Amino acid sequence: MSTSEHSPRSGGASAHAVTEILAGQDDMKDWLHDLYRTFHRHPELSNQEVKTAERVATELKDLGYEVTEEIGTTGVVGVLANGDGPTVLMRADMDALPVKEDTGLDYASTDTATDADGNTVPVAHACGHDVHVASLLGAARLLAEAKDAWSGTFVALFQPAEEDATGAKEMVDDGLADLIPAPEVAFAQHVLAFPAGQVSPHAGPFLSSADSMRITVHGRGAHGSMPQLSVDPVVLASSIVLRLQTIVAREVAPDDFAVVTIGRISGGSKSNIIADRAVLELNVRTFDTAVSERVLAAIERIAIAEAQASDAPQEPEFELYDHYPLTENDEATTTRLTEAFTAHFGGQVTDRGRQSASEDFSDIPSALGVPYSYWGIGGVDPDTYAAAEKKGTVSADIPANHSPQFAPVLEPTLSTGTAAIVVAALAWFGGSGN
Ligand SMILES: [Zn+2]
Ligand SMILES: [Zn+2]
Structure with missing residues (x-):
């Protein structure tokens, strides 16, 4: 021994x-x-x-x-x-x-x-x-x-x-x-x-894992009086915010924990200008890596689909940051x-x-x-x-x-x-x- x-x-x-x-x-x-x-x-x-x-x-x-x-x-x-x-x-x-x-x-x-x-x-x-x-x-x-x-x-x-x-x-x-x-x-x-x-x-x-994500959605800018010439990124971003609420409510199992919080939304500069882009910043928390991956994938899927529904000229861009394991x-x-x-x-x-x-x-x-x-x-x-x-x-x-x-x-x-x-x-x- x-x-x-x-x-x-x-x-x-x-x-x-x-x-x-x-x-x-x-x-x-x-x-x-x-x-x-x-x-x-x-x-x-x-x-x-x-x-x-x-x-x-x-x-x-x-x-x-x-x-x-x-x-x-x-x-x-x-x-x-x-x-x-x-x-x-x-x-x-x-x-x-x-x-x-x-x-x-x-x-x-x-x-x-x-x-x-x-x-x-x-x-x-x-x-x-x-x-x-x-x-x-x-x-x-x-x-x-x-x-x-x-x-x-x-x-x-x-x-x-x-x-x-x-x-x-x-x-x-x-x-x-x-x-x-x-x-x-x-x-x-x-x-x-x-x-x-x-x-x-x-x-x-x-302690939960946490991820922050920045989504930039692209539209087509125009005069506020001519919406027919635009793809309005503010409306697009708003649709994404609402639809993202369904991830925790409808896609995550009731006994799995997840939080999706959109902490920041910005776009445009003036009431009579339709902007050409908007930015969303959101935060995701879970206690399970598989749940986290599913939620992040759902966010991208929804944002891409909403952009397509809006006839956006370009797919959204996604940037992950502040990752906590x-x-x-x-x-x-x-x-x-x-x-x-x-x-x-x-x-x-x-x-x-x-x-x-x-x-x-x-x-x-x-x-x-x-x-x-x-x-x-x-x-x-x-x-x-x-x-x-x-x-x-x-x-x-x-x-x-x-x-x-x-x-x-x-x-x-x-x-x-x-x-x-x-x-x-x-x-x-x-x-x-x-
Ligand atoms: Zn501390
Ligand atoms: Zn602290």
Whole structure:
């Protein structure tokens, strides 16, 4: 029998190791809170996470990690090799949003940045990625300071540009696979608007896939008084918008999930001119790649047919962009993870079901060919949440991600986010306390 054979699920030893590692949480609380406030106060837009990445790299180096920087644009990876055992990858996204913070916090952001179109915009961590960065640094520190309690390799990955769905792919395309030891499993987490202290794992599809599509339809321009000389693209686009509503209603099976939203329609310049083109921008979300393919094909079929019905001089043009892959948590991985969470967090583990939001994280484990699980952690003061729940006003009173008022409470959000990573990693590493 090989001596390198590892027993990552030696339950008692693992629980003992988790307790030993998390004992360091009290000592690092001030450091962790300071880090979090700094990230929160100085958010950076997608692919501009320069200062955040620098701070992350500095902290990781101080902790003894082997650090690679500028993967993709600003991606950072820290590797802590600590003897035999599995390699576990944990990812945190670093970017913020062009949102004007309205939380009233004394560490609220007042920063601005120049966006991709050259406009000066306010920036805020309205999606809570600062929680992810601070939590991962916290876990990285705990693991580095208790190396006797576990063995294996921990990979802390800090990703740019989640909000525009490009960051994970950028890191993969920049050779991520060659920069890190091959992981056995990959994890990520997101702070969400449910009670802090709670952890929400979910097996199977967890976050929807999302695709945006731009459709340009062509008509024939004419004077507004001479419609007989035109092919009116505004009427054509309008027909397409109405007919697209039948995809979810009539083509997708009732128990399959799909959303088709036409978020933008534009065409023409003046009331008495018939334009020669119109543009539709739409967004598709599903929990099943086959459903997504069927919906996208139906959209093209309908647009082409409506253009033909209008006698358009040219077929519509289709452009896909902002593709978010499906986040589908591996069953076996999630079962093992949930057992470990339950052993540590007890009744604070609540499966809150799948979410219609989207993420690009899975591009990383998919490219590396490893199973993954992505879970939610709460960020709302538990008493505030309970009061809103009692009044039936959760959706009105509890600001969700991307809201200018989104403000996770420091605790127990950060200690839970940090502990969840340690508990997850230890479910693979196992403890050495045997
Ligand atoms: Zn977001
Ligand atoms: Zn987010």
